[in-house]
Amino acid sequence: MQYENGMIAIERVETIILDVPTIRPHVLAMTTMYRQTVCLLRLHCADGSIGIGEATTIGGLSYGDESPEGIKLAIDSYFAPLLLVGDASRPAMIMAALGRSIVGNHFAKCAVETALLDAQGKRTGLAISELLGGRVRDELPVLWTLASGSTADDIAEAETMLDLRRHKAFKLKIGKRALVEDVTHVGAIKRALGDRASIRVDINMAWDETTARRGVAMLADIGCDLVEQPISRNNREGMARLRALSAIPIMADEALHGPEDAFDFARSAAADVFAIKIEQSGGLSAAKAVQLIADAAGIGLYGGTMLEAGVGTIASAHVFATFPSLAFGTELFGPLLLTEELLEVPPTYSNFALSVPSGPGLGIALDEDCITFLRRDAAARPTISIAAMQKG
Ligand SMILES: O=C(O)C[C@H]1C=CC(=O)O1
Numbered sequence: 001m002q003y004e005n006g007m008i009a010i011e012r013v014e015t016i017i018l019d020v021p022t023i024r025p026h027v028l029a030m031t032t033m034y035r036q037t038v039c040l041l042r043l044h045c046a047d048g049s050i051g052i053g054e055a056t057t058i059g060g061l062s063y064g065d066e067s068p069e070g071i072k073l074a075i076d077s078y079f080a081p082l083l084l085v086g087d088a089s090r091p092a093m094i095m096a097a098l099g100r101s102i103v104g105n106h107f108a109k110c111a112v113e114t115a116l117l118d119a120q121g122k123r124t125g126l127a128i129s130e131l132l133g134g135r136v137r138d139e140l141p142v143l144w145t146l147a148s149g150s151t152a153d154d155i156a157e158a159e160t161m162l163d164l165r166r167h168k169a170f171k172l173k174i175g176k177r178a179l180v181e182d183v184t185h186v187g188a189i190k191r192a193l194g195d196r197a198s199i200r201v202d203i204n205m206a207w208d209e210t211t212a213r214r215g216v217a218m219l220a221d222i223g224c225d226l227v228e229q230p231i232s233r234n235n236r237e238g239m240a241r242l243r244a245l246s247a248i249p250i251m252a253d254e255a256l257h258g259p260e261d262a263f264d265f266a267r268s269a270a271a272d273v274f275a276i277k278i279e280q281s282g283g284l285s286a287a288k289a290v291q292l293i294a295d296a297a298g299i300g301l302y303g304g305t306m307l308e309a310g311v312g313t314i315a316s317a318h319v320f321a322t323f324p325s326l327a328f329g330t331e332l333f334g335p336l337l338l339t340e341e342l343l344e345v346p347p348t349y350s351n352f353a354l355s356v357p358s359g360p361g362l363g364i365a366l367d368e369d370c371i372t373f374l375r376r377d378a379a380a381r382p383t384i385s386i387a388a389m390q391k392g
Pocket residue numbers: 058145147202204253304305306307331
């Protein structure tokens with residue numbers, strides 16, 4: 001229904017769970033990923049526009065407090081009734097209404113806001129980055145995570161990425177093994193790559209503060225450039241103490257759940273850098289608010305990922321493209337970790353950067369055959385093989 005007063009109804013809210021294998025096991029302190037599970041959202045609007053959004057987590061519930069299945073349930077049961085009475089031409093009004101009625105659920109809110117802005121962009125002819133105030137860059141530097149679980153394989157992978165000119169900054173996932181073993185692993189990779197690459201580490205909260213104090217000093221000595229979330233997301237004072245002692249920047253990730261956390265981190269001088277994630281922040285506008293707080297406080301910025309597939313990655317890219325300064329680049333490599341490409345035209349990675357699409361909305365289209373193939377609820381999966389699909 002298109003209302004006489006110009007309101008545009010949302011006629012259908014569609015959520016789909018997709019399971020996508022990873023190209024290799026991805027070893028993090030809290031889980032090893034063999035696949036990525038995506039909750040895909042489509043908002044079918046009365047003017048014929050369809051907005052798409054994505055909510056993706058890492059390792060089900062092992063990283064944060066929302067899971068893809070839980071997000072689907074929340075959207076189907078609690079978001080949909082509110083969306084179905086909303087005006088799709090007023091995304092901010094809908095998001096404010098959702099904020100009043102639904103506590104938390106940041107990942108689900110992010111998927112909804114992405115889909116609303118995608119539809120709004122399609123109907124106005126503007127890219128999401130332009131709807132968010134305008135982009136200041138068309139390309140984003142992209143790092144790669146070395147997390148195969150083997151030092152030799154990680155070095156070989158990094159050499160390949162450098163040869164391909166795809167990545168020249170690498171994040172190593174540590175915290176699972178003993179401290180000295182981890183530092184030896186980082187040191188071996190740094191020695192092998194030398195000045196050709198920037199090496200950073202992500203501990204994913206696996207250390208206590210005492211271990212972190214030793215670990216950060218050891219990492220600084222071997223040429224590591226950045227330490228991400230070394231301790232619990234609940235230990236903000238510990239982060240401030242580590243930051244005060246550290247010779248290299250300390251970055252907050254898991255502890256940052258939107259503007260309120262960002263404000264408190266800035267006030268407590270508890271991080272040098274913020275890893276901004278659109279899902280953890282509670283949506284694209286909330287991520288923008290985190291950026292503004294960081295800029296005002298002189299905190300450096302890094303564009304983070306929840307290892308989203310194409311939709312969430314491009315939504316993040318639109319937001320990060322609006323950041324005036326992005327001193328530490330981004331890690332928007334999610335689609336490259338997956339064996340299947342969900343988009344009709346894959347994201348472009350070249351010269352160590354991701355190109356931000358410029359078409360209306362997200363500027364992307366889903367590959368419907370691939371979605372049909374990957375959806376968990378497919379009654380009968382098509383017999384066509386993935387290899388055959390890739391050949392076209
Ligand atoms: O940053 C995280 O903690 C999660 C994620 C981002 C890149 C990666 O490999 O894992």
